[in-house]
Amino acid sequence: MTKSKLLGDLNVYTYTVNEEGYLTNFSQWDEKVGESLAAEANIALTPRHWEVIKYLQNEQQNQVALSIRRIGKSGLVDIKEFYQLFPVAPLKTATKIAGIPKPASCI
Amino acid sequence: MNEHKGAIKKMMIILSKGTLENVYAAFVLANGARMEGIEAEIFFTFFGLEAVNKKKLEHLHVATVGNPAMHLPTMLGGLPGMEALATHMMKKEMEKIDMPDIHEFLEILTASGVRMWACKLAMDMFHYTKADLYEGVENVITVGDFYKQSESEGVHMLFV
Numbered sequence: 204m205t206k207s208k209l210l211g212d213l214n215v216y217t218y219t220v221n222e223e224g225y226l227t228n229f230s231q232w233d234e235k236v237g238e239s240l241a242a243e244a245n246i247a248l249t250p251r252h253w254e255v256i257k258y259l260q261n262e263q264q265n266q267v268a269l270s271i272r273r274i275g276k277s278g279l280v281d282i283k284e285f286y287q288l289f290p291v292a293p294l295k296t297a298t299k300i301a302g303i304p305k306p307a308s309c310i
Numbered sequence: 311m312n313e314h315k316g317a318i319k320k321m322m323i324i325l326s327k328g329t330l331e332n333v334y335a336a337f338v339l340a341n342g343a344r345m346e347g348i349e350a351e352i353f354f355t356f357f358g359l360e361a362v363n364k365k366k367l368e369h370l371h372v373a374t375v376g377n378p379a380m381h382l383p384t385m386l387g388g389l390p391g392m393e394a395l396a397t398h399m400m401k402k403e404m405e406k407i408d409m410p411d412i413h414e415f416l417e418i419l420t421a422s423g424v425r426m427w428a429c430k431l432a433m434d435m436f437h438y439t440k441a442d443l444y445e446g447v448e449n450v451i452t453v454g455d456f457y458k459q460s461e462s463e464g465v466h467m468l469f470v
Contacts (some may be wrong), residue, residue, distance in 0.1 A: 247359075271345060271418060272410055274419060275418060281421065282418055282421035282422055286421070292346050292347035293345070307341055308345075310410070310419075
């Protein structure tokens with residue numbers, strides 16, 4: 204599914220997501236796309252959100268399997284704050300905004 | 311099915327057993343619900359209370375007797391040390407798949423917003439007080455309170 208968004212200025216951003224709304228190609232991601240995906244999840248991104256998003260992208264790049272437990276051990280954000288930042292399905296929502304695949308984790 | 315199209319909004323999990331495999335099952339289900347944006351609560355009753363008893367929660371065991379899936383003859387499962395051995399092996403495997411221990415799991419559940427309750431009847435039976443319980447347990451309640459707590463659309467109840 205390809206989405207075209209008019210984001211503030213006159214630039215039209217086009218990106219492709221899968222049936223669950225995850226970006227299929229990370230090279231299409233930039234902060235505007237992140238903001239657009241966040242808006243769909245009803246999240247207004249703060250600097251703290253961005254720190255977490257950058258952390259997730261970094262972990263993904265290092266091929267770390269993401270889980271709630273690992274987030275808790277990140278040293279960046281604890282689990283409680285993670286749920287405050289992304290209240291509904293935090294790991295799924297945060298990875299979606301970060302433009303990375305949905306983690307296949309049960310914990 | 312009605313206006314919420316069968317969506318699961320909240321999982322009410324009753325944990326009645328204190329064996330490691332059952333406790334983990336309940337915890338994974340509760341945590342998994344929160345990860346999906348579903349609310350979750352756990353009602354600890356009977357031996358399930360062991361999972362939130364501060365003195366006991368680090369010492370839960372796998373059941374080796376009466377569990378055909380262990381593929382261990384019941385007679386052998388009852389031998390001294392067999393439960394400890396099976397428990398040790400299971401804990402080792404769990405660490406490999408990044409599974410937290412019981413105490414850490416309780417911390418994760420609390421931080422994730424899982425609400426936890428202890429059953430009054432079972433507390434009375436085992437002569438436990440609230441002070442014996444892990445701090446994340448909100449209160450000691452009756453089964454009636456638990457049902458009241460469950461009244462809403464899209465609430466599912468699960469007995470472990």
